[in-house]
Amino acid sequence: xxxxxxxxxxxxxxxxxxxxxxxxxxxxxxxxxxxxxxxxxxxxxxxxxxxxxxxxxxxxxxxxxxxxxxxxxxxxxxxxxxxxxxxxxxxxxxxxxxxxxxxxxxxxxxxxxxxxxxxxxxxxxxxxxxxxxxxxxxxxxxxxxxxxxxxxxxxxxxxxxxxxxxxxxxxxxxxxxxxxxxxxxxxxxxxxxxxxxxxxxxxxxxxxxxxxxxxxxxxxxxxxxxxxxxxxxxxxxxxxxxxxxxxxxxxxxxxxxxxxxxxxxxxxxxxxxxxxxxxxxxxxxxxxxxxxxxxxxxxxxxxxxxxxxxxxxxxxxxxxxxxxxxxxxxxxxxxxxxxxxxxxxxxxxxxxxxxxxxxxxxxxxxxxxxxxxxxxxxxxxxxxxxxxxxxxxxxxxxxxxxxxxxxxxxxxxxxxxxxxxxxxxxx
Amino acid sequence: xxxxxxxxxxxxxxxxxxxxxxxxxxxxxxxxxxxxxxxxxxxxxxxxxxxxxxxxxxxxxxxxxxxxxxxxxxxxxxxxxxxxxxxxxxxxxxxxxxxxxxxxxxxxxxxxxxxxxxxxxxxxxxxxxxxxxxxxxxxxxxxxxxxxxxxxxxxxxxxxxxxxxxxxxxxxxxxxxxxxxxxxxxxxxxxxxxxxxxxxxxxxxxxxxxxxxxxxxxxxxxxxxxxxxxxxxxxxxxxxxxxxx
Numbered sequence: 001x002x003x004x005x006x007x008x009x010x011x012x013x014x015x016x017x018x019x020x021x022x023x024x025x026x027x028x029x030x031x032x033x034x035x036x037x038x039x040x041x042x043x044x045x046x047x048x049x050x051x052x053x054x055x056x057x058x059x060x061x062x063x064x065x066x067x068x069x070x071x072x073x074x075x076x077x078x079x080x081x082x083x084x085x086x087x088x089x090x091x092x093x094x095x096x097x098x099x100x101x102x103x104x105x106x107x108x109x110x111x112x113x114x115x116x117x118x119x120x121x122x123x124x125x126x127x128x129x130x131x132x133x134x135x136x137x138x139x140x141x142x143x144x145x146x147x148x149x150x151x152x153x154x155x156x157x158x159x160x161x162x163x164x165x166x167x168x169x170x171x172x173x174x175x176x177x178x179x180x181x182x183x184x185x186x187x188x189x190x191x192x193x194x195x196x197x198x199x200x201x202x203x204x205x206x207x208x209x210x211x212x213x214x215x216x217x218x219x220x221x222x223x224x225x226x227x228x229x230x231x232x233x234x235x236x237x238x239x240x241x242x243x244x245x246x247x248x249x250x251x252x253x254x255x256x257x258x259x260x261x262x263x264x265x266x267x268x269x270x271x272x273x274x275x276x277x278x279x280x281x282x283x284x285x286x287x288x289x290x291x292x293x294x295x296x297x298x299x300x301x302x303x304x305x306x307x308x309x310x311x312x313x314x315x316x317x318x319x320x321x322x323x324x325x326x327x328x329x330x331x332x333x334x335x336x337x338x339x340x341x342x343x344x345x346x347x348x349x350x351x352x353x354x355x356x357x358x359x360x361x362x363x364x365x366x367x368x369x370x371x372x373x374x375x376x377x378x379x380x381x382x383x384x385x386x387x388x389x390x391x392x393x394x395x396x397x398x399x400x401x402x403x404x405x406x407x408x409x410x411x412x413x414x415x416x417x418x419x420x421x422x423x424x425x426x427x
Numbered sequence: 428x429x430x431x432x433x434x435x436x437x438x439x440x441x442x443x444x445x446x447x448x449x450x451x452x453x454x455x456x457x458x459x460x461x462x463x464x465x466x467x468x469x470x471x472x473x474x475x476x477x478x479x480x481x482x483x484x485x486x487x488x489x490x491x492x493x494x495x496x497x498x499x500x501x502x503x504x505x506x507x508x509x510x511x512x513x514x515x516x517x518x519x520x521x522x523x524x525x526x527x528x529x530x531x532x533x534x535x536x537x538x539x540x541x542x543x544x545x546x547x548x549x550x551x552x553x554x555x556x557x558x559x560x561x562x563x564x565x566x567x568x569x570x571x572x573x574x575x576x577x578x579x580x581x582x583x584x585x586x587x588x589x590x591x592x593x594x595x596x597x598x599x600x601x602x603x604x605x606x607x608x609x610x611x612x613x614x615x616x617x618x619x620x621x622x623x624x625x626x627x628x629x630x631x632x633x634x635x636x637x638x639x640x641x642x643x644x645x646x647x648x649x650x651x652x653x654x655x656x657x658x659x660x661x662x663x664x665x666x667x668x669x670x671x672x
Binding site: 062073074104106108112113114175177179180182183184185186187188189220262263 | 519530
């Protein structure tokens with residue numbers, strides 16, 4: 001039967017070509033958009049984890065409440081012991097302390113007077129420890145444009161664009177002006193070891209990377225850190241696993257510190273800390289919405305195509321009914337035809353969509369110009385990401401739309417009156 | 428009858444004195460009392476933060492109300508840090524970097540050594556009659572002293588505190604309490620004078636507590652440990668070169 005229907009479709013192209021093209025176009029767009037949205041979302045989550053929240057993050061309770069303000073006066077103290085505990089208790093996670101800070105970077109002239117000055121966003125990380133994971137997480141080595149990775153205390157990396165703006169050369173002195181954790185103005189001289197470009201507009205505008213020991217000294221926070229970030233060893237964020245770890249940590253902290261202390265450490269997850277939870281839900285909803293719209297729009301088009309086809313095949317259907325084929329049989333054969341078209345269209349559309357998605361996965365789309373003023377931790381190059389689901393997602397709108405379109409238009413078969421068929425033929 | 432006549436005369440004379448002084452005149456009297464030509468002060472600030480308290484000691488040389496040079500003496504971390512204020516300009520010298528930086532723009536809003544005072548507070552013209560118009564709203568007792576309660580409203584918009592409420596000692600003309608407000612009416616800062624002392628003809632605040640209403644800490648206690656007024660201060664003190672000495 002399938003063989004018979006297939007032959008009919010191939011021989012009578014007007015019956016299959018237009019529906020096939022519609023299905024191919026719809027499926028291709030669905031597959032491509034799914035891969036692109038998926039890639040963009042993964043990238044946002046990954047960049048936010050890398051530069052901002054980690055997969056899980058430990059802060060003091062008070063710091064966590066005002067984390068956007070980077071309140072170093074509420075930072076964690078005694079982090080060596082806390083880090084040791086975290087490393088022993090949660091072995092699937094890589095732990096690293098960070099201090100975020102703001103301030104001014106001041107470049108002196110020969111007489112020590114200000115030659116250039118700019119606001120900076122700083123990140124103090126473990127640069128020198130051989131066990132440090134920061135180089136890998138932040139992708140520092142490949143991001144160095146000029147100079148080299150800092151080798152000793154007092155050396156920093158500056159965002160390449162900022163270094164160009166300040167007209168500072170490698171090896172020159174830059175003075176950081178910031179606030180200690182007690183609120184006093186503090187100054188510290190650094191040597192610029194290199195310049196970096198991370199490809200994230202929010203970071204590349206004015207970032208300074210320094211070793212955490214230097215900032216602990218400069219900001220008067222001995223053995224302190226604003227936050228301790230945790231990254232899963234496989235570098236894939238699992239919300240379920242993150243929540244499990246956070247719940248376990250927070251309940252054990254409460255057991256130790258029975259009184260509620262605003263400086264007790266608390267752990268949050270990427271989803272809860274980054275404010276991405278609503279965003280991720282919205283994108284998921286948006287993806288489902290896009291697919292639904294495609295199914296609906298394609299169904300309308302295919303319904304119309306089906307109606308046109310029914311008119312064109314008016315005689316054929318009449319003869320089939322006249323020679324005794326029952327209406328249900330005709331209707332079912334139309335549905336089977338539509339499924340064949342949907343299947344073929346879904347395969348071709350999926351292949352075409354995957355081709356475009358693969359291209360964007362390999363080369364990416366540079367949105368750097370659009371992100372110039374952005375504060376979001378978003379990579380300038382957005383890449384599509386093909387997942388196993390991308391191979392199947394096109395079949396939902398492809399099969400469903402042709403089926404619904406034909407199911408609606410094919411109802412006309414039941415409206416044909418057998419008694420009037422011969423009169424129609426005579427006419 | 429004679430007694431009654433004397434009482435009438437005294438009450439009448441007090442009323443006349445009170446009626447004679449307007450809010451602006453009271454402010455001028457405060458100015459005359461508080462601002463000596465030159466001062467050398469050794470002071471202490473105990474800053475009560477959310478975590479702990481710190482004590483900062485400093486020595487200041489003040490020329491009139493426009494110029495000041497301050498050297499921090501303690502704690503060890505702040506020792507040697509110097510600040511120079513010349514008119515509207517403020518410089519800070521850090522011995523660890525051997526750099527002198529001009530403090531301007533948004534940095535002026537930062538707190539001084541983590542206290543409840545900002546650099547902006549330091550830079551403000553202390554002559555209140557130049558900035559505010561005042562009216563007397565009532566009389567109250569503060570620390571057992573009879574005070575005028577004055578409401579001050581800014582004469583111009585671009586000012587840190589749009590309005591102030593001052594409690595001024597009626598006989599010493601020294602500010603005993605002060606509340607500072609934003610234009611919206613929100614309380615921003617409070618100053619509570621605990622003790623005053625008389626040096627020569629001046630009544631000077633000996634200890635006070637400053638509280639930034641936006642902070643969670645318990646405020647900053649301020650003490651004057653030593654003070655000399657109307658003394659000669661060498662000219663070189665008020666120069667940028669003095670910062671590096």
